[in-house]
């Protein structure tokens with residue numbers, strides 16, 4: 001009979017005899033402090049990026065129907081667009097939509113505040129910035145991301161619609177990112193609603209008169225954006241697109257419960 005050799009298992013690995021390491025994995029994890037440079041290497045960053053996705057998906061997948069509201073970080077309380085942002089936040093929340101913003105001040109704060117005013121779900125997806133900012137005070141659920149692109153994925157994945165109030169480069173970035181995703185068919189399910197006809201009409205005209213004229217976009221592309229000043233119309237556009245999507249999913253046999261519910265609600269309102 002052969003004498004049984006000393007054996008150690010480490011996860012899926014088996015070591016025997018002289019191959020057995022002197023320490024266990026846990027000991028190596030807990031006992032040693034080596035140089036910290038590896039924290040700044042790309043493979044480590046990949047793990048941090050993954051963890052942001054995991055946290056974001058984990059949090060937002062439980063949230064239900066949501067709409068993202070974008071707009072200037074510099075809009076002050078008491079101004080027209082702050083109040084409009086707040087009213088839109090309130091009306092979306094009252095219609096059952098969670099309101100997601102970038103978590104900062106200005107229009108973001110206004111929309112979060114409006115949602116909170118009616119006990120709606122108010123969410124902030126913040127971003128680490130060179131100057132300390134923190135999430136605004138009107139957020140119930142907040143995440144602060146390190147990476148812009150992870151945060152962008154969250155806005156797109158968990159929103160039924162994008163509502164865009166006047167803003168600067170950040171807002172334009174969000175607007176054009178979302179419209180490009182719609183144009184290229186990467187997302188098929190949400191409307192992009194611009195609020196503030198005077199502010200946005202110059203951009204819309206330039207898109208029509210220059211981009212379309214030059215052939216850099218297709219004839220249907222300018223119609224990918226809605227333009228309004230009316231908070232009720234914002235909610236109406238969101239709701240209608242939501243119901244249309246539910247109907248398409250229902251007809252295609254992809255009957256998620258919510259799609260069936262919405263379809264039934266639509267049928268009921270049509271027949272009443």
Ligand SMILES: CC(C)=CCNc1ncnc2c1ncn2[C@@H]1O[C@H](COP(=O)(O)O)[C@@H](O)[C@H]1O
Nearest residue numbers: 070071072073074102103104167168169170171
């Ligand atoms: C006062 C100040 C500049 C604060 C910055 N604090 C911020 N916190 C969170 N998201 C932001 C911030 N600044 C820009 N963003 C992002 O970019 C958009 C606004 O940028 P902008 O003000 O239009 O160009 C927002 O919808 C938001 O998603």
